Amino acid sequence: MDFIGTLNVNYEKLKSKELVNTLWIEMLHEKRSAEYLEELVEYSFHYPVDSDSYLVELNEKFNALDKEQLRLIDGHLKAYMITFLYYCTNRFSRTVPVTTTILASKLYIKLISTPNIGKFFFEANMFKIQMFTIASLAKETHITEQQKIDLLKLIKKYCLSEKLETSLLRVVVNTYIVVMLSVSKEIIDDINSVTQLQSCCIFAVKDIILNETEGNRIRVIVDGLFKCLGKTSILHHMEHKMAGRSTLKVFIRDVLQENIDEDQFQYILDAFCTVWGREQFNGYQEAVIIMNVLKLPYYKELVRKMVLYTQSKNHKQFLLNIMHLLVAIAEELPTFPVNKIQVLYSCAMRNVLYHFMDSDEIIKNAAIETMAKLCMIKNNTLLNAIFTQIGNTAKFININLVSMLICVNKIVDEKWGISPKNQRLLVIVAKFLTNSSKIDSEIVEKTLQAICRDCTPFSLKPSLGILHQLYCALALKQEDESAAAILKIFFKCAMHQDATSMEFAEHLFRSMLKPSVIDSITYDPKYYYNLFLTSEFEYEVLFTKCQKHIKSEQVDKVIGELNYDLPGGAVLLCCLLNFLDYSELTCVIEYFINHFNEIATKAIMGPLSVAVRKIILNKTISQRHVPQLDCLHGLLLEALFQQAYQVPCIKPAYDLLQEIRNVLRIELHDAILDQLLTVTSERAFRRLHRREIGDHSVILYLNELCLLMKKMPSEHVTVLLEQYMDNPDRVREMRTNMPDVYIQMLTLFTTMAMMTKRKVPTVLRYLEDILYHESQIIKITAFKLYYSICKEMTHEFEEVIKFVFKEIVVADPCLIRLCVSSIEELVFDDYIKLDAEHFYKFVHILGSDELNIFMREVLMKRFLLSNQNDITKFYVQSIMYIHIYSKLSEYPISEQFDEELVKMKMRLNSPKEVLIFLFNSLPIKKKFNILHEISTIFDEVTRGSCKFENSFFPVLRDLLLTYRFMVTPSVESKVDRHFYDNTCKEIQQKIVKHDTKYQPQIYYAEFDDEIRKCTISLLKLLFMENRQISDNIQITLFDALIHWIDFVKDEIISYVHVERGKEYGNYFTKLIHYYNRNKGRFVTPDR
Incomplete structure (x- = not known):
């Protein structure tokens, strides 16, 4: 019996021929019905039990068959043959042995391979099944290889x-x-x-x-x-x-x-x-393995395509996957020299950096994540070569680093803990700054503060190592101001109440005592203590917090490493001695005496004198130390006569001299001190008269001695100095050619005025003459001195107040800082009662990018707490001042102040920062007072009392934004694309329809009147039929209203459904209709 006959015999044995049709349909559509599983069992009985032998027989008979006979095969038998082979080869079949399956698959492939005939038996799905079957049997051991x-x-x-x-x-x-x-x-x-x-x-x-x-x-x-x-x-x-x-x-x-x-x-x-x-693509490592075995031209072609795809915004999935690929490439570099692909790869990285500002949040976050991963890869020849170029050009490819930092400032999350974005941005900024040449420290500080603005020690702890490495790199490059910005972050975290703050405190403490080893580079402790132990930080608090870690061995180590060129080591020594009864004097005094000539002229003299004095106070002096102390006493006194010390070091040296005198019981007669003062006075005048001032600051030296001894200069010298200051030609010469000497003279006369009241009128006259001098240095010094005399002696501040409120409008940042600090102090001491104009002149500094951080610090000391009434009273008026809008009768602007407002507006880079900071500083009661005041303006608008003009709409926007500040204390808080829709649904369900299952949680019951007034005023303004409102503020108005209702919805629900209040009428029904009618304008992607 031949091949066809054998098939026919078995086909006839099949009881249910319909099953062939079922199998055929299943094969074509790849669907299986559970209903005929029992029939399949019956189906398996119609062919021989030994299926392997049967399929072997079929294969042999097929080989011997005259293939032309296949043309004449009956259609039913053809269908049976193919479905039978399908049944045997379908990989899901559990009734056929795998050996049978492979024999059946072999038969089907031979069948369709028959020249000119096989095409009649070919079915695409059946062919695919053979492929799937073969793939699934690849590891099967029951069949031979x-x-x-x-x-x-x-x-x-x-x-x-x-x-x-x-x-x-x-x-x-x-x-x-x-x-x-x-x-x-x-x-x-x-x-x-x-x-x-x-x-x-x-x-x-x-x-x-x-x-x-x-x-x-x-x-x-x-x-x-x-x-x-x-x-x-x-x-x-x-x-x-x-x-x-x-x-x-x-x-x-x-x-x-x-x-x-x-x-x-x-x-x-x-x-x-x-x-x-493809979205399914994630075999990035495997893709790089493929790339790495390619020839260089092929590899470069692929990287070139990456550059093209990363430039486009229309291939999102390509872009996202290529970002992962770029990281994988960097992690597994090719074997050829990487300089062959450096330019192309760096261009792709540049394109990724461009996407930091992408409007699509997914792409933006992916770009940030990718760049952060690249920045964290160490010892990579390709990335090292690319980042090294930053130091040579101050650019990343063609992106200016300052521009990149400004971009980071714009995209940081307001809160550190919202997402990993800020942590990744910190990694990126750290890498770029580590490899850059010197960048403007102000933008660096602003960027780092923006990234870490809201972080706590606990949240910042994972990034401590990154900040530490960046700090060491900046300090090594002597970019001290940028490095100090990181120290501020460390210090802020170290002083935090969070328990994790101790780790930051210990990090600072440890880094000042032990070298830091990062990537095989050792950084000396001097990089920490020379920057940290300065007047910019309250470092004594840190040592108090870490006092349990302070040991005598550390003092020995610091003394052994003292360097007279680095004053920080001596300051560190003083800080440690504050918490120890350290009494080992020998080493430090030997160092002092042996290097006295070098120490006396340097900044280390001051802190080292303080340290030695502390040790002396802790010790009972033995006889063996007397010669050393006696020697040091002579050196100190001689250096005072020689004016060897820097001015800040005079007092510590003088105090040490006095302490040694007490210990050794050396009498230092007044005559010697008088002689010292006389010699110094005469030397000062002589050099002044001969124009031999040089760099020795002899006038300041004299001034310091006067303060220490509490004595005036010699009488005859005082008279000569007064004559000098009363000579217009001499004064003009000093102001022009020796302004620093002129400033020293003013300082000396101020000291004399502090000692005797009779000198006060004379000194005030000198100072008033130059309060408005064109030289900023002279002007600043004059004001400082004038203010100190008024504060300590006269207590009359009329001229001071006039000066500060004039200069705060037009002065440079340095003088403005001084004016701001003085105003804050005068306000706190009740010497100034602020009116609207003075208040705005004071707080408008918040809107300056350059001065914002400083102003915040000043206000947070005392002003915000003690002047809440002033902030509440003048908040709305300040909005009018910001926009120089005077058309509302309740908020007039004088002509003179109008001119000053124009000058102030030139400084306002971020005017909304003024409003945000002030409003958010107030307690909730004061905030409701402001909103109530704003609602009265809205009522005037709806009554038609206000004329609509272009200059009025910016005012309205800021008034509306104030409602937003109740919920989101930021200008750029994003609105989830579903927020409006969800809130309106809540309004309909809980306010309009009254969801009885919802139990409102009342938080602001005491402000019910204000809530109703504000809500109704906003609703009336929204429903005004006015084209100008629709064109200019509709979105802002609706946004403010929805956020406001979401904020106080529980109070509204309670009033409407619990108290049965009728004041809202059908406003909320109208609001839902309004939203549905204008939904297209409001529902946008995340804004």
């Missing part, structure tokens, strides 16, 4: 002889790849190490690709090769993943790349790039 190879060879022969659809050929290639990878068990180095089965797959794919001539077909076919890079691919789930990767690597490098010409290989590269645009 040779059986698998034989079948794979049959498939290859069929594919080479037939013009299959590209989609099917792609399935074939993918099948070969799956088999090739799934049987990988060991890491291989070259093509000679692969198994026979793998070799069969590798060369089958190569031959299939070489057999194609159309580029598009090659591109689609090879897509099957790269399916292993998807999320659900075999590479991601196989047991021997590294072995699979090595097989893929050898296949690309030793077979495809070596056997396919450049033109054809370009199509392979195109297919590889196409994979990048």
Whole structure:
């Protein structure tokens, strides 16, 4: 019986012929019905029990068959034959042994491979099933490797002889790849190490690709090769993943790349790039493995495509996947010199940086995450070369670093804990600053403060190491002002109430005593203590917090490492001695005496004198120390006569001299002190008269001695100095040619006025003459001195008040800081009662980017707490001043003040910062008072009392923004795209329809009147039929209203449904209709 006869016999045994149709439909549509599972069991009984022998028999009879007979086969028998083979090869079938399956699959491939006839038996889904079956049986041990190879060879022969659809050929290639990878068990180095089965797959794919001539077909076919890079691919789930990767690597490098010409290989590269645009693509490491075995031109072509795709905003998925690829490339660099791809790769990084400002939050956050990952990769030759260029050009490719920092300022999250964004931005900024040449310290400080604005020690702790490394790098480059910005962050965290603050305190303490080793570079403790132990920080508090860690051994170490060129070491010594009864005098006094000539002229003299005095006070002096102290006494006194000390060091040296005198019981007669003062006075006048002042600050030196001794200069010298100051020509000469000397003279006369009242009128006359001098240095000094005399002696501040409120409008930042501090102090001491104009002149500094941080610190000391009434009273008036709007009768602006407002407006880079800070500083009661006042303005608008004009709408916007500040204390708080919709639904369900299950939580019951007044005023303004309002403030108005209602909805619900209040009427029904009518304007992507 031949092949056809054997099939026919078994077909006749089949009881239910309808099952053939069912199987046929299942095969075509790839659907299985659970209803005929019992019939399938019956189906298995119609062919011989030994299915393997039966399929072997069929294969043999098919080989012997005259293939022309297949043309005449009955249609029913044909359907039976194909469905029977489908039944045997369907990989989901559980009733057929795997040996039977592979024999059936082999028979089907031979059937469709029959020349001129096989096409009549070909079904696409049936063919795919064979591929899936082969892939699933790749690791099956019940069939021999040779059986698998034989079948794979049959498939290859069929594919080479037939013009299959590209989609099917792609399935074939993918099948070969799956088999090739799934049987990988060991890491291989070259093509000679692969198994026979793998070799069969590798060369089958190569031959299939070489057999194609159309580029598009090659591109689609090879897509099957790269399916292993998807999320659900075999590479991601196989047991021997590294072995699979090595097989893929050898296949690309030793077979495809070596056997396919450049033109054809370009199509392979195109297919590889196409994979990048798929959402399922996540095999970034595998993709880089493929890239790394490519020849340099191919590799560069791929990176060039990355540059192109990262430039575009229209290929989101490409962009997101390429960002991951860039990181993977950096983590696994190619074997050729990286300078070959440096320019292209850096361009791709630049494009990623551009996306920091992308409007799509997903892309923006992905860009930030990618750049942060790149910045954290260490010891990378490619990235090191790219970042090194920043130091040479002050640019990242063509992006100015200052511009980049400004960008970071704009995109930081308001709160550190909202997302990892700020932490990633910190990593990026740290990397760029570490590699940059000197950048403006002000923008650096502003950026770091913006990133860490809201962070607590606990939240910032993971970034401590990053900040520490950045600090050391900046300090090493002597960018002290930028480094100090990081110290401010450390110190703020160290002083925080959070328990984690101790880690920051200990970090600062430890870094001043022990070297820091970062990336094999050792940073001396001097980089910390020289910047931290300055007047800018209240460092004594830190040592108080860390006092349990202070040991005598640390003092010994600091003394042993003293350097007379670095005063910070001596300051550190003083801080440690505050918490120890340290009494070992020998080493420090020997250092002092041996290097006295160098120490006496340097800044270390002051703190070292204080330290030695502390040790002396802790010790009972033994006889062996007397000669040393006596020697030091003589050196100190001699240096005073020689005027060797820097001015700030005179007092510590003088105090140490007095202490040694007490210990040694040396009498220092008044005559000697008088002689010292006389010699210093005469020397000062002599040098002044001969114009020999030099750099020794002899006038200040004299001034300091006068303060210490509480004595005036010699009488005759005082008279001569007064005559000098009364001589117009001499004064003019000093102001022009020696302004520093002139300032010293004013300081000396101020000291004399503090000692005797009779000198006060004279000194005030000198100072009043120059309060408005064109030189800022002279003006600032004159004001400081004038203010100190008024504060300590006269207590008359009329001239001071006139000066500060004039200069705060036009002066430079340095003088403005002085004016602000003086006003704050005078207000606190009740010497000034602020009116609206003075209040605005004072607080408008908040709107200056340059002075904002300083102004916040000044106000937070005392002003915000003690002047809440003034802030409440003048808040709305300040809005009018900001916009110089005087058309509302309740808020007039005088003509003179109008001119000053124009000058102040030139300084207002961020005017809304004034309003945000002031409003957010108030308690809730005061906030409601302000909103009530604003609502009266809205009522005037709705009554028609206000004329609409372009200059009025900015005022209205700021008034409306104040309602937003109740909820979101920021100008740029984003609105979730569903916020309006959700809030309006709540209004409809809970206010309009009254959801009885909802129990309102009342927080602001005492402000019921204000809430109703504000809500109704906003609703009336919204419902005004006015085109100008619609065009100019509709969105702002609606936004403020919805946020306000969301904020007080529980109070509104309580009034409407619990108290049965009628005042709201049908406003909320109208609001829902209004929203539905204008929804298109309000519902936008995240704003």
